[in-house]
Amino acid sequence: MVSELVVFLGPTLSRAEAAGILDATYLPPAEQGSVVRAVRQYSPRALVLIDGSFGRVPAVRHKEVLWALAKGIPVFGAASMGALRAAELSAFGMQGYGFIYRWYSMTPLADDDEVAVAMSPPELGTAPLSEALINIRLTLRRAMHAGIVTADERCKLETLARDTHFVERSYPRLLADARSTFSEASAVALDRLADWLPSGALDRKREDAIGLLTKLARGSGFVGKPLNAPPFRLTEAWAYDLDAAGLWSDDIKLILSDEGS
Template sequence: MADKPVIFLGPTLPRAQAAAILDAVYLPPAEQGSIVRAMRAYQPTAIILIDGSFGKVPAVRHKEILWALGNGVPVFGAASMGALRAAELAAFGMQGHGFIYRWYALTPLADDDEVAVAMCPSELGAAALSEALINIRLTLKRALRAGIINAVERRSLEVLARDTHFVDRSYPRLLAEARSSLPSKSATALDRLADWLPRSAIDRKREDATGLLAKLACCPELLAHAPTTPPFTLTEAWAYDLGAAGLWDDDIGSVLAERDRF
């Protein structure tokens, strides 16, 4: 039993930096079943979802977030998978924070790809191995405002970034592709951009994550506030997910059996 919040964190923010802001149990990026396991193992005061895994493993399910909320545990999200899930579940009591969360909440059909990055295995710290598209797009807008590139160059660079698979996105690769595909008259602008990026690139994901942790550290009462949520209903689909995650037990089976009597 932890009597602390549980935070799912990976490539968005180094764990040491996060722990210096908020005392919590830090776990690797969430996947299917992670929230259920954390609830059972730690009985946390709150769940804070920053990073999640997907692709090679099933992503963290909406239903397990609703289950945590239904058990009176506040759930917060920001920056990456947390921003996505918070935008999807705001109406059910999940609390989002930051620019990326607000952008997803206000942008129907926005791509999950905006925040996706490649990362090291969790055993090696889950550090980021690529750059998030949303960071690249915001950085290019800043470069335009700073006069580093012009509007045509910004649009061309953004198209190149969008057309690159998320595991391969990086500023060095983007610049290399731009040098081979943009007109030669853009070469000087690309040189300026290469010099400007190391000190001026935006990491909005990290800013949103640190913002949420700082907010919760300053206002601990938020962690103790039980959300008002609709009654939780166990479904066969979610029971199947629990089974696939190795979390099926007799208690869940008995609840389903009792439900099916009526």
């Protein structure tokens, strides 16, 4: 099967909305082996990494992105796991897009946790079940500038959000924790924030994903062979990763023959 574009998408943006922007083959969030499988199955003109899985499965490996780049396949990233990998691999030809990608590129020690969210399984649509820390922090900054909370209250709310495990982060949880720990003097501000959030909250991950898909739909993102993509070098660790992803028996001979081994 041949597909112009393959997009790894999950909780950041619904597949229906994404498909309305860009005609592509949409796959669940990438994990270890996903890039290799997609290239072997779809022979895509380009790959787009937005969401990725981790924790319950190994995350998509840097090495398989490098392998795709070395084969001349442009790889784009934005919003979530895609922004992370693009920031890490931009020197090798992966192309990043959006605010979150730029922020990770300029903040080498930033936590992966900033974009992590809980999500439902692929069978249930990989819907988001929590809120990303980076969205919460940007929303609180906006609330401060709008006079909803003070600078001190914003800092305390950010600390509460950061100290909450990513699977439990949400605005209702944040407000409940704040009400139980802040002084009574902040009660009015928290009520203001609760009333403001439905219209004022930012979702930067979603905005970045829409921006990248729109750019690609307009045909303004494609290049030829990825810039700076180095020749791919086979390693023992790469072979172990393929084996762990269940690709050894099916594809390893083809992959090795592709690389001239």
